Every structure is written in structure tokens, then in C-alpha cells.
Amino acid sequence: EPEVTQTPSHQVTQMGQEVILRCVPISNHLYFYWYRQILGQKVEFLVSFYNNEISEKSEIFDDQFSVERPDGSNFTLKIRSTKLEDSAMYFCASTRQGREKLFFGSGTQLSVL
Amino acid sequence: GEDVEQSLFLSVREGDSSVINCTYTDSSSTYLYWYKQEPGAGLQLLTYIFSNMDMKQDQRLTVLLNKKDKHLSLRIADTQTGDSAIYFCAESISSYHSGAGSYQLTFGKGTKLSVIP
Numbered sequence: 132e133p134e135v136t137q138t139p140s141h142q143v144t145q146m147g148q149e150v151i152l153r154c155v156p157i158s159n160h161l162y163f164y165w166y167r168q169i170l171g172q173k174v175e176f177l178v179s180f181y182n183n184e185i186s187e188k189s190e191i192f193d194d195q196f197s198v199e200r201p202d203g204s205n206f207t208l209k210i211r212s213t214k215l216e217d218s219a220m221y222f223c224a225s226t227r228q229g230r231e232k233l234f235f236g237s238g239t240q241l242s243v244l
Numbered sequence: 245g246e247d248v249e250q251s252l253f254l255s256v257r258e259g260d261s262s263v264i265n266c267t268y269t270d271s272s273s274t275y276l277y278w279y280k281q282e283p284g285a286g287l288q289l290l291t292y293i294f295s296n297m298d299m300k301q302d303q304r305l306t307v308l309l310n311k312k313d314k315h316l317s318l319r320i321a322d323t324q325t326g327d328s329a330i331y332f333c334a335e336s337i338s339s340y341h342s343g344a345g346s347y348q349l350t351f352g353k354g355t356k357l358s359v360i361p
Contacts, residue, residue: 137286166349173248174287174332174351187348222287232277233349237286 135236154223164224250352266333330354
């Protein structure tokens with residue numbers, strides 16, 4: 132069964148450093164998403180992306196965050212200057228059409244020290 | 245705003261049925277989902293139900309939807325130790341941008357199911 136893949140599975144960084152989290156969505160999917168889960172809290176929506184532009188973003192997705200689809204297969208989330216509170220599990224997801232079920236990757240655990 | 249609530253813990257004996265409950269607030273939800281998260285793993289879609297349905301059965305899983313009360317439940321028959329995980333209820337909120345549909349999911353905090361051998 133096709134799946135969403137995310138790399139790396141764990142990322143440790145120093146506060147203030149830039150990180151890029153990478154995702155390869157399912158190949159025929161058109162909508163892409165990032166969610167995050169801070170330890171012990173709910174999974175939260177960050178951003179959705181369609182047709183090479185952001186469709187929706189939450190309040191969490193401030194100017195420190197950006198997304199990009201640099202080629203036909205990858206979908207990245209960049210955090211420019213990481214803060215301690217950015218430590219979380221970041222999930223990428225994709226759907227073929229906007230109203231269909233979301234397929235999630237296994238996540239990248241980001242630890243900001 | 246939208247909110248999804250679940251009890252945090254459930255403990256059952258192996259072989260018994262598990263029932264995980266969820267309430268949601270957005271009456272315009274189109275789909276409601278159950279995701280499973282095993283330790284250190286991602287979110288695995290278990291099943292989902294369209295909002296005009298009352299029930300959906302898929303092998304050991306039964307989803308019941310009471311739209312009037314905005315209540316969703318997941319029943320796992322013959323619960324096994326491999327079912328031990330956190331189960332997330334989620335609702336979809338659709339929105340449109342540039343004529344295309346995309347949607348967000350609002351998740352509950354998750355119910356940790358522990359299966360006692």
C-alpha cells in the first residue's frame with residue numbers, strides 16, 4: 132500500500148537554528164498538509180498546500196514557518212529560527228482530493244535544545 | 245470553535261470488547277475519523293464515517309455516529325494486546341481556496357487503550 136514517508140525520524144537542533152523537515156507524499160495525491168503534536172497535547176493543524184500554494188494555515192504557522200514543494204515528489208516544512216516550544220512530533224499528510232481521508236506519515240520528532 | 249473530546253484512558257481485558265467514545269462540536273463536519281497511534285509511530289487511519297451514516301462496520305471495528313448528540317464511538321470486538329495504542333477521534337472541517345477543496349482535521353487528545361492479557 133502506498134504511504135507517506137518522512138525524514139528524518141528524529142531531529143535534534145539548537146535553539147535559533149533552521150531546520151527542514153522532509154516528506155514524500157503519496158505520488159498521485161494533490162493536497163498536502165503538516166500537523167504537529169506537542170507531547171501530551173492534541174494533534175494540531177499547521178498548514179495545507181494545493182497547486183503550489185498555501186490553501187489554509189493556522190495561527191501556529193507564523194512567519195518562522197514556510198512550506199515548499201521543490202520538485203515533483205518532496206514537500207518540506209522549514210522552521211527558520213527554532214524555539215524551544217517548537218519541540219514536537221511533526222506529521223506530514225496527503226490526500227488525492229481535498230475531501231478524502233488523510234494519509235499520515237510516521238512523523239519527525241523535533242527536539243529543540 | 246471546533247472541539248473534539250475523548251476520555252483519556254480505557255483498560256479492557258483481552259477478548260472483551262472496547263468502546264471508545266468521542267464528542268464533537270462542529271455540526272457541519274463531513275467526515276469523522278478514528279486514527280490509531282502505536283508507541284513511537286505515526287497516525288494510522290483505522291476507519292472513517294461520512295456524516296450522513298449512522299453506522300459502519302469493518303471486521304472487528306464498528307463505528308456508531310449519533311449526529312443529533314454529536315457523539316461518535318469506536319467498538320473493537322475481541323480486543324487483542326496488539327490493539328493497545330492511543331486512539332484519536334477527528335472531525336473534518338472543509339474549506340475552499342481558489343475553487344479547490346481542502347480540509348483540516350480537528351483531533352481529540354486521544355484515548356489510551358490498555359489491553360490486559
